[in-house]
Amino acid sequence: MGRLEQRFNQCRQADRGALMPFVVAGDPYPGCLSVTLDALQKAGADAVEIGIPFSDPIADGPVIAAAMHRSLTRGTTVQSILDEVATIRNTIEIPLLAMVSVSIVDRLEGPRFLDRLSAAGFDGLILPDGDLDTITPLASRAGELDMAFSSLIAPDTSLDRATKIAGHAREFLYVLARRGLTGARTEAPDLEHRARELSAITTLPLVAGFGISNPEHVEAVLQHAQGAIVGSALVAKMTEATEEAALRATIDESIRPMANRTATSSSGS
Secondary structure, three states: OOHHHHHHHHHHHOOEOEEEEEEEOOOOOOOOHHHHHHHHHHHOOOOEEEEOOOOOOOOOOHHHHHHHHHHHHOOOOHHHHHHHHHHHHHHOOOOEEEEOOHHHHHHOOOHHHHHHHHHHOOOEEEEOOOOOOOOHHHHHHHHHOOOEEEEEEOOOOOHHHHHHHHHHOEOOEEEEOOOOOOOOOOOOOOOHHHHHHHHOOOOOOEEEEOOOOOHHHHHHHOOOOOEEEEOHHHHHHHOOOOOHHHHHHHHHHHHHHHHOOOEOOOOOO
């Protein structure tokens, strides 16, 4: 059983959903990942998605795209991210998932790159742009390494295709709560119908992302999904925190109110 699956089991036993923030490695300043992960864990995050910067992000809106650009221009590399995670891994108990473009994975020897992720301390991989017809070797290697694995299911993904995506997934299924690009929104997403459809084709926990921006959104999402991802809203607030104390304070002020809204009798359904 992988670390993420264990966390979902713990959340289920506690009758609550999981809060899974997304951050961009190397932003808001170089070398901040260790501080960021420690602060997220202390604020109540159940897992963290770490975005590996990519020069041509596919589904990211302006906030995350800008954060990735800043990170790359400041010298962040895949190896520097792996080194930073490896340094702090023994002090971080919560699962860490890498969100990385399949272009990077392919360039870094495909399935062998998962070995590097695992060795550094990552517990899973998310492919936002993986081709369903070519990800089988990656999914297979994730299974051999006992790592979580998922590509993305969009609101308009057919159930036939969603079933195939779910067949490759391990430990969770990443579900887009909205169409379009990432970005903060004012209205809460409506997941009831989609979650019911997907729960009929998989027993994996459903984790919803895209446009989940505040504690009310987290609470609404966890009525129908088992995990909520908060990305752009957090990344935007972190942007101006250019030193450790400010970064820790910003993360705590953003994440703790959301963590306090994860309790729900529906989270395990």
